[in-house]
Amino acid sequence: MKTEKVDKRQAILEAAEKLFCETGYEGTSTRQIARESGANMAMINYYFGSKEGVFVEIMNERIAGFASQLKIINEDKISALEKLHRVIEGYVNRILSNTAFHKMMHRELSLTQRPEMYDKIKDAMSQNMQLIDRIITGGIEDGSFNQVDVRMVIASIMGTITNIVIAPHKVMSCSNFDLNNPKDKKMIKERTIAHLQDLTTVYLTTKR
Amino acid sequence: MKTEKVDKRQAILEAAEKLFCETGYEGTSTRQIARESGANMAMINYYFGSKEGVFVEIMNERIAGFASQLKIINEDKISALEKLHRVIEGYVNRILSNTAFHKMMHRELSLTQRPEMYDKIKDAMSQNMQLIDRIITGGIEDGSFNQVDVRMVIASIMGTITNIVIAPHKVMSCSNFDLNNPKDKKMIKERTIAHLQDLTTVYLTTKR
DNA sequence: CAAAATTAATCAAACGATTGATTAATTTGC
DNA sequence: GCAAATTAATCAATCGTTTGATTAATTTTG
Numbered sequence: 001m002k003t004e005k006v007d008k009r010q011a012i013l014e015a016a017e018k019l020f021c022e023t024g025y026e027g028t029s030t031r032q033i034a035r036e037s038g039a040n041m042a043m044i045n046y047y048f049g050s051k052e053g054v055f056v057e058i059m060n061e062r063i064a065g066f067a068s069q070l071k072i073i074n075e076d077k078i079s080a081l082e083k084l085h086r087v088i089e090g091y092v093n094r095i096l097s098n099t100a101f102h103k104m105m106h107r108e109l110s111l112t113q114r115p116e117m118y119d120k121i122k123d124a125m126s127q128n129m130q131l132i133d134r135i136i137t138g139g140i141e142d143g144s145f146n147q148v149d150v151r152m153v154i155a156s157i158m159g160t161i162t163n164i165v166i167a168p169h170k171v172m173s174c175s176n177f178d179l180n181n182p183k184d185k186k187m188i189k190e191r192t193i194a195h196l197q198d199l200t201t202v203y204l205t206t207k208r
Numbered sequence: 209m210k211t212e213k214v215d216k217r218q219a220i221l222e223a224a225e226k227l228f229c230e231t232g233y234e235g236t237s238t239r240q241i242a243r244e245s246g247a248n249m250a251m252i253n254y255y256f257g258s259k260e261g262v263f264v265e266i267m268n269e270r271i272a273g274f275a276s277q278l279k280i281i282n283e284d285k286i287s288a289l290e291k292l293h294r295v296i297e298g299y300v301n302r303i304l305s306n307t308a309f310h311k312m313m314h315r316e317l318s319l320t321q322r323p324e325m326y327d328k329i330k331d332a333m334s335q336n337m338q339l340i341d342r343i344i345t346g347g348i349e350d351g352s353f354n355q356v357d358v359r360m361v362i363a364s365i366m367g368t369i370t371n372i373v374i375a376p377h378k379v380m381s382c383s384n385f386d387l388n389n390p391k392d393k394k395m396i397k398e399r400t401i402a403h404l405q406d407l408t409t410v411y412l413t414t415k416r
Numbered sequence: 417c418a419a420a421a422t423t424a425a426t427c428a429a430a431c432g433a434t435t436g437a438t439t440a441a442t443t444t445g446c
Numbered sequence: 447g448c449a450a451a452t453t454a455a456t457c458a459a460t461c462g463t464t465t466g467a468t469t470a471a472t473t474t475t476g
Contacts (some may be wrong), residue, residue, distance in 0.1 A: 155371045
């Protein structure tokens with residue numbers, strides 16, 4: 001028999017994140033979180049003050065880990081294209097390794113309410129955006145990339161990944177496909193990276 | 209003085225769609241819908257049976273209009289590339305003319321609950337997907353398109369549009385930008401269409 | 417055509433259930 | 447033995463829904 005001597009605080013966070021991802025913030029009750037985590041309801045307010053406090057804590061932790069993983073790829077002595085390819089690889093891997101959270105983040109981003117969260121998410125994402133922006137702009141300036149609509153290219157890169165996270169069935173025509181299956185997930189990751197690298201290579205570097 | 213002799217049923221639908229888009233399904237109460245529409249609360253259940261009935265009705269109406277607009281572009285005697293460009297133009301115009309609804313649809317798609325809705329949305333979208341799939345596959349078969357990962361290309365096209373709808377601030381760096389401003393919206397539409405047409409042209413037809 | 421009967425639309429009020437939050441008492445671990 | 451952790455019980459507020467009554471419009475009937 002396992003001791004199950006787990007930190008209640010952590011158990012609440014994990015259960016809440018799972019439930020928020022599955023049924024949304026409003027669609028999840030504190031009683032569900034308590035039941036799922038094995039903690040008493042009052043513990044939620046004891047540790048986090050409120051239901052929203054739990055949500056904010058989840059977002060803060062995730063976004064912190066998010067930013068810390070931001071590599072300073074720009075300093076490396078490699079071509080703009082290779083920089084971009086590395087960013088794509090890192091970005092795809094990170095997002096497809098945390099699909100549930102990214103679904104939740106995306107959902108929250110599309111809501112008008114909770115502007116505090118909206119801004120927080122926006123700021124976190126804009127860091128990645130600026131990184132990609134600098135790489136592509138740099139490539140254009142040194143003549144290795146074509147003149148393109150940089151912001152639109154970024155929208156295509158990020159949009160592709162988000163689209164696959166939210167609607168993987170679109171990409172995988174086979175019915176018995178599951179993003180939670182590690183084998184399937186690995187395959188989707190590789191395919192997404194290969195596609196985006198190929199797409200950017202052709203679009204940005206083809207002489208025309 | 210305007211007569212305001214509006215259909216209460218319709219008023220409920222419009223108010224509900226607005227609220228669902230802004231604050232989500234769970235985040236919207238029937239009392240809000242009643243207040244916003246000027247109808248009595250009981251009218252919601254009188255006309256639609258339940259809160260979910262309102263939601264289902266909104267989705268059904270939208271999806272019906274969605275499908276009816278599906279042109280049979282495949283029959284035209286034009287190149288695969290031109291077919292694709294027309295589909296992109298139509299798709300961008302439709303989605304960017306109904307941004308609030310598409311946000312809602314997208315949000316609902318990312319929830320595990322309400323599988324009935326999930327399937328309905330999925331089916332509606334897969335129609336568009338199959339159309340694009342046939343066009344690209346046809347272009348590959350007749351040799352005018354490169355060999356590409358068709359599903360991934362579709363994910364990029366659709367993902368780009370969705371990304372712009374949900375996070376337009378990403379594309380527009382200028383701060384005083386509003387998707388509800390017709391002038392700004394027109395500009396975003398044209399820019400999105402131009403980008404996607406350019407991207408697909410280069411990626412699909414460049415000899416390499 | 418006019419009175420009677422029926423239907424549709426609307427309303428205020430209340431329903432039981434559930435929500436997030438809090439209390440006060442109890443247990444745990446050092 | 448004391449502070450931190452945990453509990454059951456309870457709070458007011460709000461949820462979606464239902465009710466019974468009322469008004470307005472339509473149909474039926476003589």
